Amino acid sequence: MVQQLTSRLDASFAALSDSTRRGVLARLGRSESSITELAEAFDMTLTGMKKHVGVLEAAGLVATEKVGRVRTCRLGRHRLEDEAAWIEGHRRLWDARFDALSEVVETLKRKEQDDA
16 A cells, blocks of 8 residues: 555656646646647647656546547546645644754754843
8 A cells, every 4th residue: 555655656746747747737627638739738749748648647647538539638536635645744744843943043042142
């Protein structure tokens, strides 16, 4: 289970690391698009867009359906809940560390004022 989650997080974050793929997700959030429409919107070749869509599809973020000669893309079922939870856990960890650091700084400031 943990290995499966880690693999899924790795695939999701790898897919999200590219600005074009994030743009594709934003566009698909508004409406379905064919790969041709996406390629035109992002001023790239069909082959390049197919690769981007493939990465998103492998991560479960995009689903495609071929009808005739047209491959239509839409948002996948994967809704990034696990990724958001992972980020939130690390945000809380860093918040706690910065709070502790702030306490140390305040203690040193008080000690410096008392010594002066």
